[in-house]
Amino acid sequence: MPDTHIPLTGYLFARLHQLGIRSVHGVPGDYNLVALDYVTPAGLRWVGNANELNAGYAADGYARIAGLSALFTTGGVGELSTLNAVAGAYSERAPVVHVVGTPPTSFQDRGLNLHHSLGDGNLRVYASIYEKVTCAQANLRDATTAPQMIDDTLRQCLLHSRPVYIELPADMVTAPVPASLLDTPINTARPPNDPDLESTLIHSLLDELYSARQPLLIIDGMAARYHIEDEVNTLVHQTGFLTTTTAFGKGIVQESHPTFYGVYTGAAGNPDFMHWVQSCDLVLRIGSLKADSNSYGFTALTDSRVTIELDQDLFDFRGTKHNMSDIKSFLQSLLREFEPTNLQASNRGLEFIPPSPTDLALSLPAEGPITHDRFWTYISRFFGEGDTIMTETGTSYVGSCDFILPANTTVVNSGIWLSIGYMLSACSGAALAQKEMVASGLRGPGRTILFEGDGSFQVTAQAVSDIIRNRIDVTIFLLNNDGYTIERYIHGMQAEYNDVQPWRYLDSPWYFGAPRDDPDYPVFTKRVTTWSELADVLDHEQLRAGKGFNMVEIVMPKEDAHPRLKEQMRIASRQNNAQEEERL
Structure with a gap:
């Protein structure tokens, strides 16, 4: 036939x-x-x-x-x-x-x-x-x-x-x-690793893990691209090693792990912790993106003499590189042979208790302006298990390092390309994918939550039309600080080119054709300027449910920024000046 x-x-x-x-x-x-x-x-x-x-x-x-x-x-x-x-x-x-x-x-x-x-x-x-x-x-x-x-x-x-x-x-x-x-299905399996080389590398790595006295795990964002989140979290649990992520890797490690130490931000963070990291005798980095934007001007990178890196197809053993085919199968083999009783490491001297969003709320002035130094930890009270949390380039990306995440949350950010306006449109695609996967049973329920700056919103505002056209459920926290704040801290604090035209942002769903009084696709908008107003809106039933289109405009002082962002810009300025002096 x-x-x-x-x-x-x-x-x-x-x-x-x-x-x-x-x-x-x-x-x-x-x-x-x-x-x-x-x-x-x-x-x-x-x-x-x-x-x-x-x-x-x-x-x-x-x-x-x-x-x-x-x-x-x-x-x-x-x-x-x-x-x-x-x-x-x-x-x-x-x-x-x-x-x-x-x-x-x-x-x-x-x-x-x-x-x-x-x-x-x-x-x-x-x-x-x-x-x-x-x-x-x-x-x-x-x-x-x-x-x-x-x-x-x-x-x-x-x-x-x-x-x-x-x-x-x-x-x-x-x-x-x-x-x-x-x-005939498309063969999506990765080529197997060379068994002899894999065995040699695994035993070399095990020897390092067992003998290390002050080890550190650094999990970066590419680990999510390689779909090794389960293997990474098993490794964190079984070794008990102190573990950090990069900003790009935020959300990959389950933050309930008792040895999770937050995001390592190099010279822009705690100097005592940076000194501790520099004194480690073993650093295992997984899924690295060693960009200046993800390593705080390269200050969060570690000495190659004590660093072992695992990438999708590369094993870098203290500067000696070996090609491999599949990091996922490599980690699975490593975990099968790993014996926790052989470990010598100790994390003494680094007690870390993450701040509680609830405790933080008790110290906030009810009518004070909303500021970056406490906002990003405080907003964590709004998150729930299964949420997808997306942060735009700039102030949101830096602030997200302070998030305290529930289990099984996903963080989407940009670690190197940093194209402003990306995240608003990406949010529409991510929320659609999440909705489809929940419907097919491939993912548990959760909301899609976006943190977007006012300047970035203006670049891709038509994405709101795409969201409404496809009846996609999103919650947007639009941070209105009257312009490009991160650019102001790079150069031109008072410069006109860092200003944007003020928009009536909360009118955007209506302009783009959002339905009125539709129970199947409700629309919620609110503008807040103080901590008490923010607290009230976070408890709103519609916002908590995350159904339909939700936008909260959060007004912040024009020149306010996270202390870490200010320090990061100082680092960049010093490095740029040093390069200029060397050129001259």
């Missing part, structure tokens, strides 16, 4: 569905319109974003929760509008499948001077640009090879946890391909 055939686009979308994607972000355009007809038949939902940049950010947020996402734009103007978002996903390892509708292959081959082009006849110049910010690319010009190219590209996306780029020419949308190919 001859094999039945399906359109190539149907094959592509079916593969995305098989890998767990349920929604496709993007914007329609003439080169992808026909292909969009195949989204719904594949069991997928078309999100329909207001613009391509927001679509890219939303796809990034979706991928960080669901493990993979899809983004579909038209060629040229569409794909370039989302390039910034895809570059950020590449930088921070979010697995986004970017499908681009391109002109027909005959037009490309003839070098026609088409719209959405640079006018030079080169209709694939954008593909060469995307090679720099994707880990694999596919140009689906031949129906006989296209299915295998799709499968290989999707596999690379998952293996490397980075974006990929797929060109779908308009004349290939309905090209027939064998439907039976879908019966």
Whole structure:
């Protein structure tokens, strides 16, 4: 019996569905319109974003929760509008499948001077640009090879946890391909580690763990990209070693662990603790992102002579590097052989009791202005198990280090790309992914909570339209301190270029078409200026439930910032001045 055939686009979308994607972000355009007809038949939902940049950010947020996402734009103007978002996903390892509708292959081959082009006849110049910010690319010009190219590209996306780029020419949308190919799942398993090398490295690491007198575990954000949260928390529990995270790694370690010591912020934090870290005889770093923004001007990095690093495909033993294939299986093997009774370490001299949001509330002046030094710990009283908490670049990213997190909460932030406005759109994608996973039983219930600055909100405000259009449940705490505070502390405290136009932020849901008096999608907005007003709103039933669209505008003093942010900017200023003096 001859094999039945399906359109190539149907094959592509079916593969995305098989890998767990349920929604496709993007914007329609003439080169992808026909292909969009195949989204719904594949069991997928078309999100329909207001613009391509927001679509890219939303796809990034979706991928960080669901493990993979899809983004579909038209060629040229569409794909370039989302390039910034895809570059950020590449930088921070979010697995986004970017499908681009391109002109027909005959037009490309003839070098026609088409719209959405640079006018030079080169209709694939954008593909060469995307090679720099994707880990694999596919140009689906031949129906006989296209299915295998799709499968290989999707596999690379998952293996490397980075974006990929797929060109779908308009004349290939309905090209027939064998439907039976879908019966063979894409192999998403990582190649096994070399058993002899793995055994050698494991025993070397065990010897270090057993003999260390003053060890430290530092868990960084890439551990979440490698899906090793369970292994990391088991290691923390079994070793009993003092454990910190970076700001980018916040939320990976269950903070109920008695040896969890918060976020290590180097010279911007406690100098006594920094001295203790510098005197450690063993530091084990897992999932590192050693960017200046994630290491407080590199001051939170540790001496390579005492540091062992585990990355997705690299084992760095005190400066000697070894390639490996799978950090997850490596950690699982390590834990099977680990014997806690062999440990010599002691954490004496570092008693740490985290501050309590409840105790902090007792010392707050009821009518005083809301300030950064106490806000971030205090707001932790609002969090619940299962919440996804998202913090925008700048003051929110720095302040989130003070969060006291319940079990099984997820923190999403940006550790290196730091594109302002990213998080508002990413919130729409993350909340959608969370909603879908709860519905399918893959995740427990929880809210999506966003901390967003007023300046950042203005960059991607149309994301509010995407949220309302798709009836996504979000809670937004908008921090209004009248401009770009982090930029003021870098340079230009009183400069006009760090100001933003004041908006009536709480009117935004109505402008973007939010329903009024709809019990299935309620809308709640409130502006607060004092601690007592904040306390009242945090106890509001609607806000606690997290259903519908919720926005609380929190007014803060214009020049107020977290003490850690001020110190971080002083560190950056000193380093910049030192570099300038060296140049001169």
